[in-house]
Amino acid sequence: MTALNHTGVSHTVFYLLGIPGLEDQHLWISIPFFISYVTALLGNSLLIFIILTRRSLHEPMFLFLCMLAGADLVLSTCTVPQALAIFWFRAGEISLDRCITQLFFIHSTFISESGLLLVMAFDRYVAICYPLRYTTILTHTLIGKIGVTIVLRSYCAIFPIIFLLKRLTFCRSNVLPHTGCEHIGLAKYACNDIRVNIWYGLFVIVSTLLLDILLIFVSYMLILRAVFHMPSQDARHKALNTCGSHVSVIILFYGPGFFTTLTQRFGRHIPAHIHILMANVCVLAPPMLNPIIYGIRTKAIREQVAHLLFPKQK
Structure with missing residues (x-):
């Protein structure tokens, strides 16, 4: 697709290329994308259904997990169908x-998931350090307020980006070498000065994701201190085991993003398609694997899934 480049013309239509350099492999690449999307849809939908319909799972930990599953559904639905349309039908045209x-x-949901992981770390802290006050501290009313606050924080953080992009004149190119749209990835095709976009994007990352990571780290330091003060080894093992699923999800969520950031900053000789594939892993892996991790490692969920899928014959 030849991009127009007339002075004073601002593009209102863009063309997503998918994964440049691997166009001949798009059909094969679409297979893991499709499998991950179907797995994410089925796994997270099943998780939400079980948690909402089983009264025994109406505990704070499971309600936060239900919110995380909902965010995973939104994140995967915002990204994968667009990528599959490009891979299968070359339907990469998208309006501004x-x-x-x-x-x-995409950005607001990503921040929401980060906020939920922070809240789930706080949930584990309360459960281990104040077990007798767990249900009185994390009431359903407080959980609802926390959920609304997380959504409002993410939306308020990303909302100004709409206006920061709308003010730009996109006269350089209307061809985006990616499977989806991203703030700076789109802004760099503008003819205007985008330093405000860059600095605001950095501010959002520091004030949300990096702050969440710091507070999660502090929460687990407090959890470990409490665990190692427990008198019996069985109690320590049980306490740490309750955190296992959450730690796995944290690593799965932040790990690929951290690695992608490093490759973008220091891997200048790495091919562009590797960067794009890594960026897609950040939004493909967590929604697909989160319900699997919790389904395998959490006994209460595992039992409810087994009861739902394989009811005992009377």
């Missing part, structure tokens, strides 16, 4: 408004 809408929901 739709592109901004997509990146708004």
